[in-house]
Amino acid sequence: MILTNSFHPDVRVYKEAKYLVTKGFDVEILCWDRENEYINREVEEIEGIKIKRFFQYAKYGTGYKQIIPYIKFIKKCKKYLKNKEYQYLHCHDLDGVIAGFFCKSRNCKLIFDMHEFYEGQDRNQILKFIIRQLVNLMQDKSDTIIYVNEIQKTTMKQKNYDKLIYLPNYPESKSYIGCTKIQSEKLRVSYIGAVRQYNELKNLMDACKNIEGVEVFIHGAGTSYSKLKEIESNYNNVNITGLYHYSQSAYLYSQADILYVVYNMKINNWKISYPVKFFEAIITKTPIIVSKGSMLEEFLKDNDIGFVVDGNNVEEIRELIEYINSNRYILDEKMKNIEKIQFNFTWEEIVKNLYQIYK
Structure with a gap:
């Protein structure tokens, strides 16, 4: 997995990784700890999930100032993965899948885990257009697309519908x-x-x-x-x-x-x-x-x-x-x-959709 935060832990990512570990998969998360919060925990293991952190410094919320550290993070991941054997690169969010696209080996499958509706984050029309084009491109390049709500499908190309897996962020x-x-x-x-x-x-x-x-x-x-x-x-x-x-x-x-x-x-x-x-x-x-x-x-x-x-x-x-x-x-x-609806939205049931990718 590729994750552009420090995983402390990112609860959704943790729940997905934990499920895959229980199914017998070897899961390693490559994290960008941009504010160096866990500089003394570069490598660790949590409930069978391997964590590897990279520390290219950048401050959250500083926009374009994070681009150079982000590129350095991608290069670090690419170098780290060079001699690794892996079948899937499961990338969280848009910045994660862009990193994954540049890092992936020829034979691995690329998974785009869309945690949200990305062009909905900004009111600037030019920026929204750019984000939409990036999302479309990454969806085209991905083997599987995980989505959390129906809105995410409204701007998606019809040809990518067959790649979709529904995985809303329900609680355990x-x-x-x-x-x-x-x-x-x-x-x-x-x-x-x-x-x-x-x-x-x-x-x-x-x-x-x-x-x-x-x-x-x-x-x-x-x-x-x-x-x-x-x-x-x-x-x-x-x-x-x-x-x-x-x-x-x-x-x-x-x-x-x-x-x-x-x-x-x-x-x-x-x-x-x-x-x-x-x-x-x-x-x-x-x-x-x-x-x-x-x-x-x-x-x-x-x-x-x-x-x-x-x-x-x-x-x-x-x-x-x-x-x-x-x-x-x-x-x-x-x-x-x-x-009346208390147990209608539980992670234990919906996470089984993830196994459609990895079965």
């Missing part, structure tokens, strides 16, 4: 078995995951400020973590905890009465995505707040499992939280509805 049910809510007198509104959307999370903090009996928890690391942490002391009911290990996820959900899944709707990728935290909320029977205008809104309303809000409207968020806080019985009703 065994990681959440026995996850029961720890009771609290306070209403706990939680965000659990990558902390990237500064404005939306700050709006939540502002909306809940000084509401008696309400606490806000923001669990996770990301590009907006430091900025939010700097203003945490301005609030009397906000807890920003930072990076957590994936094994702690069930415990964090046991302390959450509501999960806040609100993103910037001007970014198409966030508008159309089904983040894993949405399915984690379902498996842990946690009612959900989602963005108006998101793909999640229709699903949420059809199943009556949560609430919808405009993430840019602080007053609207405040009114919703105050309403829920004064009518706690509503959460019990939502939880009963979640129970």
Whole structure:
């Protein structure tokens, strides 16, 4: 596998690799630890998964400044693989498959694991066009394409449909078995995951400020973590905890009465995505707040499992939280509805699709 992060671990990649190991495959992940977080762990093994890290330094979020280190990473991978025997090169995301294309041996199969809808990340039309062309090219060059939602198929060439394998990022049910809510007198509104959307999370903090009996928890690391942490002391009911290990996820959900899944709707990728935290909320029977205008809104309303809000409207968020806080019985009703679909979206079942590639 080729992965352009440090695998600490990347939960989706970890779950895929672990499944293949259980099926008897020898799996090695070549990682780009661009910020040198694991400089003392160049080589390690986790549950039978071999990890090899490369340390071409680059800072996340610096755009084009990362190109030269990225090219150096590709060269390192190519040199490393030169004398390796392998049948498959399983590449994660667009930057991973570009690296894989330049590294692959003549006889190996190239797998493009598309974790998201790449041209939906940017509003610049020229950049979106360039990304679309790169995605099309890599899909043409790949032997198999893994996708996570139907939107990814809308811009795909018809000839590549036969290459498709569906593998949405559902949670492992065994990681959440026995996850029961720890009771609290306070209403706990939680965000659990990558902390990237500064404005939306700050709006939540502002909306809940000084509401008696309400606490806000923001669990996770990301590009907006430091900025939010700097203003945490301005609030009397906000807890920003930072990076957590994936094994702690069930415990964090046991302390959450509501999960806040609100993103910037001007970014198409966030508008159309089904983040894993949405399915984690379902498996842990946690009612959900989602963005108006998101793909999640229709699903949420059809199943009556949560609430919808405009993430840019602080007053609207405040009114919703105050309403829920004064009518706690509503959460019990939502939880009963979640129970009906609680185990419909589990990794243990969907990961079997991966075996269609490697059988």
